[in-house]
Amino acid sequence: MEPSVVIRPAISGSAAVPHGAADGSHTIADRLRAIRARMDQAAIQASRDPAEVTLVAVSKFHPQTSVRAAMDAGQHVFGENRVQEAAAKFPPLRADNPDLRLHLIGGLQTNKARDAVRLADMIESLDRPALADALDRAAQAEGRLPDLLVEVNTGDEPQKFGVPREQADALIRACRQRFGEKLRGLMCIPPAHDDPHLHFRLLRAMAHTHGLSVLSMGMSADFEQAIAEGATLVRVGSAIFGPRPAPESALTP
Numbered sequence: 001m002e003p004s005v006v007i008r009p010a011i012s013g014s015a016a017v018p019h020g021a022a023d024g025s026h027t028i029a030d031r032l033r034a035i036r037a038r039m040d041q042a043a044i045q046a047s048r049d050p051a052e053v054t055l056v057a058v059s060k061f062h063p064q065t066s067v068r069a070a071m072d073a074g075q076h077v078f079g080e081n082r083v084q085e086a087a088a089k090f091p092p093l094r095a096d097n098p099d100l101r102l103h104l105i106g107g108l109q110t111n112k113a114r115d116a117v118r119l120a121d122m123i124e125s126l127d128r129p130a131l132a133d134a135l136d137r138a139a140q141a142e143g144r145l146p147d148l149l150v151e152v153n154t155g156d157e158p159q160k161f162g163v164p165r166e167q168a169d170a171l172i173r174a175c176r177q178r179f180g181e182k183l184r185g186l187m188c189i190p191p192a193h194d195d196p197h198l199h200f201r202l203l204r205a206m207a208h209t210h211g212l213s214v215l216s217m218g219m220s221a222d223f224e225q226a227i228a229e230g231a232t233l234v235r236v237g238s239a240i241f242g243p244r245p246a247p248e249s250a251l252t253p
């Protein structure tokens, strides 16, 4: 399908303000249903099995009530950017839902590695040798190791997280040796103004070279293109939860 003919609901501005229950829970359930339908459609159009693609609902900056609304609507996999925010939000939710899976998707400081390893089911943002060292030490200390993805800065943008393209092969190889099967795949965030297809294809080719099966790519604006290019995880935030409130509101009650 031509990406240009995909009809997308508005996901920003006033059109994205929840119209459902006062707490937005109806809206979240409706939007989740709509996103899942679009994901299935994109997979079918790409002759893929819709079951190969998992939705990671990115709940960063949104309150626990929003996560609960999504959980009630059958969503189990969530993405958070900040370890501190995830640590405040998720342990009580996990107590109520043993199926819950938390992916950490934001740039990770080495001094947060231990908390990250304790909290996460998957860390999608492994992007440098020093972080691999820190995660390895944390895993020894905690006696558990989450699944890992290497984040590749496919656009080589200086301000972005992710390993630069020319260092990616070496980091992937080193992580493979060190973490074995726990290194599951690759993640990328294409530059805002590029055609995302080129970046998705690049990531898929790298994963193929290294025999990795998980590809985390695609967000609210481009998850259908990502599915067309082989995504197995799509990270969708604002199209489910609405525009993000200021970061502080999720951190300070």
Ligand SMILES: *Cc1c(COP(=O)(O)O)cnc(C)c1O
Pocket (backbone or CB within 6 Å): 058, 060, 081, 105, 106, 189, 219, 220, 221, 235, 236, 237, 238, 239
């Ligand atoms: C915030 C975020 C997303 C979700 O972005 P939306 O455009 O709101 O869907 C996905 N991936 C990462 C790494 C993010 O930080």
